[in-house]
Amino acid sequence: MTGKKTSVRHEVKSSVKDESLIEKRRDQMIRGAVKLFREKGFHRTTTREIAKEAGFSIGTLYEYIRTKEDVLYLVCDRIYEEVNHRLSPLAEKQGTLAGLKDAIRLYIETIDAMDDEFTVMYQETKSLPRTALSYVLEKELEMAGLFERMLAGCSEAGEIRLSEKEARLGAHHIIVQGQMWAFRRWTLRKQFTLGEFIDMLTDQLLYGVAGCPQEGETK
Amino acid sequence: MTGKKTSVRHEVKSSVKDESLIEKRRDQMIRGAVKLFREKGFHRTTTREIAKEAGFSIGTLYEYIRTKEDVLYLVCDRIYEEVNHRLSPLAEKQGTLAGLKDAIRLYIETIDAMDDEFTVMYQETKSLPRTALSYVLEKELEMAGLFERMLAGCSEAGEIRLSEKEARLGAHHIIVQGQMWAFRRWTLRKQFTLGEFIDMLTDQLLYGVAGCPQEGETK
Amino acid sequence: MTGKKTSVRHEVKSSVKDESLIEKRRDQMIRGAVKLFREKGFHRTTTREIAKEAGFSIGTLYEYIRTKEDVLYLVCDRIYEEVNHRLSPLAEKQGTLAGLKDAIRLYIETIDAMDDEFTVMYQETKSLPRTALSYVLEKELEMAGLFERMLAGCSEAGEIRLSEKEARLGAHHIIVQGQMWAFRRWTLRKQFTLGEFIDMLTDQLLYGVAGCPQEGETK
Amino acid sequence: MTGKKTSVRHEVKSSVKDESLIEKRRDQMIRGAVKLFREKGFHRTTTREIAKEAGFSIGTLYEYIRTKEDVLYLVCDRIYEEVNHRLSPLAEKQGTLAGLKDAIRLYIETIDAMDDEFTVMYQETKSLPRTALSYVLEKELEMAGLFERMLAGCSEAGEIRLSEKEARLGAHHIIVQGQMWAFRRWTLRKQFTLGEFIDMLTDQLLYGVAGCPQEGETK
């Protein structure tokens, strides 16, 4: 997203020169890898399978990556790119409750559409090599930052009242709810439609458990 | 937890007969495995490493399990046992808001104390063999069921007002937030203390994002 | 041999595509395996040893087979192929006593030339997986069938007089004598030359123990 | 059997002193081992299984043997003992054709009764350690010697006419046919009864393939 000092992109070396070819091959590779990782996880997927699913030989695969982990990184990177792209229209709407609600809706819908990718990313992230890992984690913080700023914006605009910490937790809350929709779909989707889930989530976030007397003397 | 018809426990065969010895060795094994899985994940951990960490030879390891996946299952099973044990005092307090708050606190504190175990369980669950997997998932639903019933109890007691679906979602919400405290501790603990996290979580669950006018016109 | 509906050949999968390379590598493999199996038996022979003897790495070995038992099957299959090839000139000579004698001589000479292979095959056959086993047994029946038909042919031509059962037993008899030459070479070759063995065998088969009055009142 | 200089019996050391107990335990052991070897072969049978089948623990098993191969040896040894016992009445009848026929009948019947044991012995013999192996092979030569002497006896008595070599080959022939009745029972017993097999064998040995003109101009 906006981000101040975006971390240095973890470079994946390729021995092929033609940039557009690299782009094309990695596309095929990522598409195949996501499918396989989703089905069997990163570790149970072999490089040969990735190559086959992508439509070329292992030899070729290794012309475009250096290690198997590169594939995982590429997948994670692609996911953030895509998410950023989908969420980019939000940047403007800051400062209004309606904008926040739209953002939440868009975010959850994005996850719903890319839930394989999300699941892969959250399950396999720890298999990334150090530098790639920190890049991905920073990406995630950026995303949390987006929602944090939206919440802060609403607060400044007087629509809600939140301390800095509360805004941070709220952002985290939204992110987590999204992950939940991807992660726990084995049970959630038996019980809720996408729309229901979004609505209830938003309600819960903004208004808490319905009907709870709003004194706020929690501690 | 309470649970109606708890699913059949996935049995792990041992060729050793002395039950108390089995208990003891599996204890060692689980302790070692949790540590290693936490550090390197299930797949990157070797059975030899598990044996060594547990303090015996691979030969001995395999006297107490059949496959590597058995170790993972044993770890998951142990965690639920422990969690159940820790949360068991909650069973009575149903129906009051104070009881619910206590439950949330206890739950998050439990996770905080066992966060390695939780992280392992949530990251590696998908590597379990079919029958073990479904056993673990059912355990998780049981746990969600506990919170669901507490929420429903509060609702019946008139302390809060929730539809059945809302209670179910609220329960998931609690569970997932707990997972996040384990999972995302790399970032969360930089920003919140355990107490703060619990308080804000509770507030957010019950009252929503602070200061948001309570009309409830979401859609 | 001739055979009506030869059983489906048990396929051994290879991940290498180049058929002629497969042929070549399997040749090396079979040659090495026969040597080792002869020396130490199937079970005492290591896949690594087979690979080494064949002149490549285990990795490569497993590019051309799926399991160790595949090697055994390949060995058995090769032997039958070779035997069939060597015995193929016999097909025509049916119906004459001279033809039968030639067949016996050729058969025993073949075994003499391939006695390591035969010994391996008869000693290790039971280690084959189900489908491969039945393929090999059928091959053996086919071979018995060849001699059975030759005997029946001689009988029809009036050169000898045999019931159907007797022809079957006679065929079995020939087969067994051949195996004996391979199997018991540790003692037989101290006592007989190949030629002597063949001659005596033929005599015994056709004329029985010399000088025995031919009444036939066995019981 | 009679035997000139019977080879030194390969000793199997036991750490138990009580001879009659050794006898008893080894009995159990052999009985169990034969069953298992028959079913799965020597190599696929584990020492634990042998102990279990025998009715005691591995610890106990190893009080009565030193290595797994000792069990195999014990099995082979027992078989010869038993065969010798069964065939002992033959010793006298030497020198008559009727005696020879009886001997063949008794030998084949013995094998028929002990075919599991025979199959095991012939299939697994090569797994014996050097000294045990040569002991067993000598035992077999002793057995061949019995028949050889019977044939020679008949020849001296003028009942048949055989050179020394022919007698030796005839003896082998009988031995091998017996082995085949054990070994190839999967096909032979579909086609012949025990009685038929014995009769045809005897006929073939003494009179050759029925109806073949007896000039004897083989070469």
Place this chain on the structure above:
DNA sequence: AATGAATGAGTGTTCATTCAT
């Protein structure tokens, strides 16, 4: 740039054998 055969370190698992009780 693409291929796929070759490699061998590494992994899960087994099992004969030992030894303290």
Place this chain on the structure above:
DNA sequence: TATGAATGAACACTCATTCAT
């Protein structure tokens, strides 16, 4: 004498990675 838990060498098999063509 009997037991069975412990051991670790050994084995079949996999798979990421390389490299000659």
